[in-house]
Structure formats: structure tokens, C-alpha cells
Amino acid sequence: MLPFNKRYDKSKINKCIVFRKGMGRLFEKLYHVRKVIIMHGIIFTELKKYVDTKLGENVWDNILKEIGLKTKTHMPMYMPIRLYPDEEAVAIVTSVSKIMGRSVPAVLEDFGEFIVPTLLKMYQMLVEPEWRTLDVVENTEAAIHKVVRSNIQGAEPPRLICHRVSSTEIGITYNSARKMCGVAKGIIRGLANQYNERIAIAESSCMLEGKSACEISVRLTE
Numbered sequence: 001m002l003p004f005n006k007r008y009d010k011s012k013i014n015k016c017i018v019f020r021k022g023m024g025r026l027f028e029k030l031y032h033v034r035k036v037i038i039m040h041g042i043i044f045t046e047l048k049k050y051v052d053t054k055l056g057e058n059v060w061d062n063i064l065k066e067i068g069l070k071t072k073t074h075m076p077m078y079m080p081i082r083l084y085p086d087e088e089a090v091a092i093v094t095s096v097s098k099i100m101g102r103s104v105p106a107v108l109e110d111f112g113e114f115i116v117p118t119l120l121k122m123y124q125m126l127v128e129p130e131w132r133t134l135d136v137v138e139n140t141e142a143a144i145h146k147v148v149r150s151n152i153q154g155a156e157p158p159r160l161i162c163h164r165v166s167s168t169e170i171g172i173t174y175n176s177a178r179k180m181c182g183v184a185k186g187i188i189r190g191l192a193n194q195y196n197e198r199i200a201i202a203e204s205s206c207m208l209e210g211k212s213a214c215e216i217s218v219r220l221t222e
């Protein structure tokens with residue numbers, strides 16, 4: 001604190017105020033940047049793989065051109081260890097859904113199923129070898145998504161709330177601003193494929209129909 005009885009140079013004080021206002025604006029800018037929702041690069045690299053596999057190798061570039069991400073001077077190169085704006089993923093998936101003639105939630109579900117082998121490989125150290133479909137789902141929040149959140153600043157996987165109804169059934173409450181319950185259902189199907197299990201998925205409440213959360217149940221059928 002400055003001494004109380006000292007006489008101050010007013011111009012210096014004004015300069016100081018201008019400086020502090022500038023810093024405030026800088027903070028506002030930084031704050032705004034941090035508010036942009038961003039997504040793990042693995043989702044983008046897998047989206048490219050998904051498009052290459054399902055639609056052919058030249059389609060990805062055309063999609064990026066069509067949605068304005070690829071220009072004469074710029075071509076996005078997504079990397080698995082970086083984060084990218086959610087809106088780019090949304091634009092890509094919307095374009096894919098038009099090309100495939102399928103709804104966005106249906107594409108997200110198919111994509112969720114597609115991405116599982118890579119997720120399991122990339123995060124194998126977090127998945128216990130004895131776990132099967134329902135165990136992975138049950139432990140995703142505490143053992144996987146929580147780790148993703150704390151290791152990768154800015155990543156925001158959904159906070160899944162699970163309750164084991166019985167040894168063959170689990171209930172999941174999914175709540176995310178992204179409203180990507182399709183991805184959740186697809187990941188569950190993908191896990192069942194990996195573990196050679198047959199399952200039935202039912203969704204009794206859905207954010208896409210205006211509900212505050214999606215309620216998904218998964219039951220082993222044999």
C-alpha cells in the first residue's frame with residue numbers, strides 16, 4: 001500500500017488506471033477464450049478415420065472444404081493429444097449425416113460404436129482386464145472420464161451417474177451440454193462387441209426431447 005501522506009503524480013495514477021483497464025480487457029479476452037467448448041483430438045482423428053472407412057478417402061477433404069475449415073491457405077491437421085472447438089466436430093458430423101442420409105444422433109451412435117477399439121487401446125491402463133461391458137460403463141466416471149478431465153486441461157467428458165440394477169443390468173444418467181447420448185449408446189454397443197456380449201439398450205428419457213438428462217438402461221441378454 002502507498003504511504004497515506006505522500007503527494008502523488010496524477011498522470012502516473014491515470015497511466016496506472018489505463019494499464020489496469022487494459023489488463024482487465026486482456027483477462028476478459030482470455031476468459032472468453034477459455035469459455036469456448038473444446039473437444040479431445042482423439043474424437044477428431046477418429047472422425048476422420050470414420051469418414052475414410054464409411055465414405056471413402058477423398059470425402060474428408062470435401063467435407064472440410066464445404067464447411068469452410070479447409071481453404072486455399074489452411075488445412076486443419078487434427079492430432080490426438082490436442083483439443084479443438086466442439087463446433088468443428090458438430091459441423092463435420094452434420095455434413096456426414098447429410099451425405100449418409102441419416103440423422104445426426106444416428107451418425108453419433110454409429111461413430112460411438114466405431115471409436116471403442118481406439119479408446120480401449122489408448123486408455124488400456126485405466127481399464128481392468130477382468131472388466132466386461134457393464135463393468136466398464138459402471139467404472140467410466142471414476143476410473144476413466146475423471147482421469148481424462150484431470151490430465152487434459154479443457155477436456156470435459158460427461159459426468160456419468162451409474163447404478164447397477166443387478167448383475168445383468170445397469171442404469172446410466174447422462175447429462176451434458178453437448179447432448180450426445182447417441183455417442184454414449186454407440187460406445188456401449190462398441191464395448192459389447194469388444195467383449196462378445198449381447199445387450200439391449202433402452203432410453204426412457206432423452207435430452208434431445210427436452211428432458212434435463214438422458215436415462216439409459218443396458219441389459220445383458222444372454
Ligand code: HEM
Nearest residue numbers: 039040119123137140155156157158176178180183184187
Ligand atoms: C474406455 C472407455 C472410455 C474412454 C477412454 C472415454 C474417453 C472419452 C474422451 C477422451 C472423451 C472426449 C471428452 C472431451 O474432449 O471433452 C469422451 C467423451 C464422451 N464419452 Fe467417454 N470414454 C469411455 C467410455 C464411455 C462410456 C462407457 C460412455 C457412456 C456410457 C461414454 C460417454 C461419452 C460421451 C457421450 C462423450 C461425448 C462428450 C459429451 O457427451 O459431453 N464414454 N470419452
